[in-house]
Amino acid sequence: xxxxxxxxxxxDRPAPDHRGGANRSAPLAVRMRPQRLGDVVxxxxxxxxxxxxxxxxxxxxxxxxxxxxxxxxxKTTMASLISQATxxxxxxxxxxxxxxxxxxxVIDLARRRLIAGEQTVLFIDEVHRFSKNQQDxxxxxxxxxxxxxxxxxxxxxxxxxxAPLLSRSLVLALHPLSDADIGAVLDRxxxxxxxxxxxxxxxxxxxxxxxxxxxxxxxxxxxALEAAAAGADDRRPEVGPAELSVxxxxxxxxxxxxxxxxxxxxxxxxxxxxxxxxxxxxVDAALHYLARMISAxxxxxxxxxxxMVHASEDIGMADPTALTTAVNAAQVVALxxxxxxxxxxxxxxxxxxxxPKSDGVVAAIGGAMADIAAGRIGAVPTHLRDGHYxxxxxxxxxxxxxxxxxxxxxxxxxxxxxxxxxGVDYYTPTERGAEREVAxxxxxxxxxxxxxxx
Numbered sequence: 176x177x178x179x180x181x182x183x184x185x186x187d188r189p190a191p192d193h194r195g196g197a198n199r200s201a202p203l204a205v206r207m208r209p210q211r212l213g214d215v216v217x218x219x220x221x222x223x224x225x226x227x228x229x230x231x232x233x234x235x236x237x238x239x240x241x242x243x244x245x246x247x248x249x250k251t252t253m254a255s256l257i258s259q260a261t262x263x264x265x266x267x268x269x270x271x272x273x274x275x276x277x278x279x280x281v282i283d284l285a286r287r288r289l290i291a292g293e294q295t296v297l298f299i300d301e302v303h304r305f306s307k308n309q310q311d312x313x314x315x316x317x318x319x320x321x322x323x324x325x326x327x328x329x330x331x332x333x334x335x336x337x338a339p340l341l342s343r344s345l346v347l348a349l350h351p352l353s354d355a356d357i358g359a360v361l362d363r364x365x366x367x368x369x370x371x372x373x374x375x376x377x378x379x380x381x382x383x384x385x386x387x388x389x390x391x392x393x394x395x396x397x398x399a400l401e402a403a404a405a406g407a408d409d410r411r412p413e414v415g416p417a418e419l420s421v422x423x424x425x426x427x428x429x430x431x432x433x434x435x436x437x438x439x440x441x442x443x444x445x446x447x448x449x450x451x452x453x454x455x456x457x458v459d460a461a462l463h464y465l466a467r468m469i470s471a472x473x474x475x476x477x478x479x480x481x482x483m484v485h486a487s488e489d490i491g492m493a494d495p496t497a498l499t500t501a502v503n504a505a506q507v508v509a510l511x512x513x514x515x516x517x518x519x520x521x522x523x524x525x526x527x528x529x530x531p532k533s534d535g536v537v538a539a540i541g542g543a544m545a546d547i548a549a550g551r552i553g554a555v556p557t558h559l560r561d562g563h564y565x566x567x568x569x570x571x572x573x574x575x576x577x578x579x580x581x582x583x584x585x586x587x588x589x590x591x592x593x594x595x596x597x598g599v600d601y602y603t604p605t606e607r608g609a610e611r612e613v614a615x616x617x618x619x620x621x622x623x624x625x626x627x628x629x
Contacts, residue, residue: 203401204394206369207360209252216363216393217356218249218349228253228347232260239317239324241302241332241341244349245512247392250327253347254298257325263294266322270304275312282316295322302326303335310337317343330510351391351474358386360393361400375404376416381424388428390472390513402427450481454489458528465524469517479505482523490527491536493608500526531608539602546596553593588626598625 209215212222212232221228231238232253240257242250258265266281285295297316299305316322317340324344328335332346352360361382364370377385381403389396403424407417449464468478483505486498500523507519562573577587590597600621604614 202398203364203370203404204397207364207367207397208255209249212256215249215252215256216359217352221347221349227345232256239322239344240326241336241344241346242325242327242349243332243346244329245351245391246329247389247394247396248349248352249393250349251298251300253349254296254325254327257323258296258298261294261296261323263296263323264288265296265298267298267300270299270301270309273299273309275309278309278312282312282321285316285322289321294320297322297324299324299326301328303328303330303332307337310340314339314343329512334510352389352393353391354386357389357391357393357396358382361385361396364397364400371400371404374416375407376418378418378420380421381419384421384424387472388424388470391474399424399428446477446481449478450485450489453485453524453528454532456528456532458525461524461528462521465520469513469520475508475513475516475520476505478520479508479523482520482527486527487536489532489534490530491533491610492604492613493531493533493535493610495609497527497530531610533605533607533610535602535604535610542601546599551595553595555593556590558589559591584623586620586623588623591624 212229215222220226223229227238228240231240240253242253244250255265266285268277268281281295281297285297288295302310313322313324317324326336326344332341336344361377365375365377366373377400385396385399385403388399403419403426404417406423406427407419445464445467449461449468452458452460452464465478469475479501482501483498486501490497504516504519504523508516511519557571558573558575558577560567560572562568562576568574577589579585579587579589592599602617604610604617606614
């Protein structure tokens with residue numbers, strides 16, 4: 176399941192009450208599932224008074240909902256709360272196992288219930304994995320309120336959900352949980368009677384490590400905490416809680432602590448070393464720092480953004496495909512997420528680190544921006560001005576403009592910059608990579624355009 180907790184109920188079996196220490200055999204993540212809106216951690220943008228989700232949970236109206244967000248951010252919890260608020264019968268399907276037949280069976284059941292005055296809430300997890308035909312099978316039931324659909328997806332619904340279903344649903348985007356949010360979840364689980372009931376105590380280092388490995392996923396944090404607590408059972412003192420250290424957490428989740436602070440100096444030091452390693456063409460060092468950031472729970476979108484910037488900043492026209500690779504990696508991060516997206520980030524890192532380097536793009540736009548800041552602006556030449564309005568010709572606008580495509584070579588002698596900037600060169604290509612060809616062609620282009628030779 177890609178939401179915070181697995182659904183705990185079916186139409187014929189109410190959800191077990193995990194409060195007050197009931198059902199201690201259930202996983203910690205299930206026992207700590209919020210029972211009311213006030214227990215939900217994070218997602219303040221969705222929970223404020225008067226918000227669409229708040230109105231739904233409070234029972235003020237009904238609408239089908241698409242919950243979009245990373246794993247462990249509370250999508251299934253939201254679905255459960257909506258179901259409780261509407262008083263409907265809860266049906267859950269997973270796109271991993273359900274087909275059109277199962278969807279239609281639930282809709283037929285919901286139609287019979289509706290005749291008896293009973294609403295059905297249909298929760299579909301991983302809805303992006305449904306085919307177009309499976310999604311289309313839901314349309315009539317959603318539009319006619321035969322079912323109240325609550326669907327969860329980790330992928331952008333604009334790309335993964337068919338347009339008719341998207342237009343019939345309220346899309347609510349859940350944000351990754353912050354470190355503070357994960358910390359609050361852990362603290363509550365340690366102290367709550369339905370959780371660990373104070374039987375363990377986390378050291379500051381263990382708590383920080385659990386937050387780091389969670390990567391914004393509350394379920395992952397609780398699973399790791401439960402595993403670490405189980406390992407402490409044999410050495411619990413007669414009086415007081417057992418202390419959980421970083422070593423206990425490492426042993427439980429088989430993941431070494433990484434010296435990395437997402438909000439401190441290490442955050443900036445590691446990303447700086449990562450980019451400088453790519454700039455220096457040390458692919459192995461770059462991969463080390465990438466693995467270090469991923470292992471420590473760095474936001475992969477931050478890494479992807481830095482790669483996109485670096486592709487133009489330090490490679491540019493020496494390998495124009497580097498930017499395409501970086502943008503594609505960012506799309507994989509957005510559409511797929513971790514852990515699979517680490518492969519795309521690694522591929523982009525390797526491409527950029529081994530690519531020929533040039534800072535020509537930085538120097539070019541920097542020079543142009545410096546002239547603008549210095550006031551070297553000037554008037555646009557009249558033959559380049561817009562001529563698509565009455566009276567433009569009388570003002571000289573667009574008069575004398577030479578259309579390059581009318582020339583056999585596709586280039587003509589013509590002034591393009593303002594008078595003050597004629598002959599100014601901003602871009603200086605290097606002799607590295609694909610820029611070598613640009614370096615040989617650019618002087619000839621400038622010569623023709625500036626009438627230096629024909």
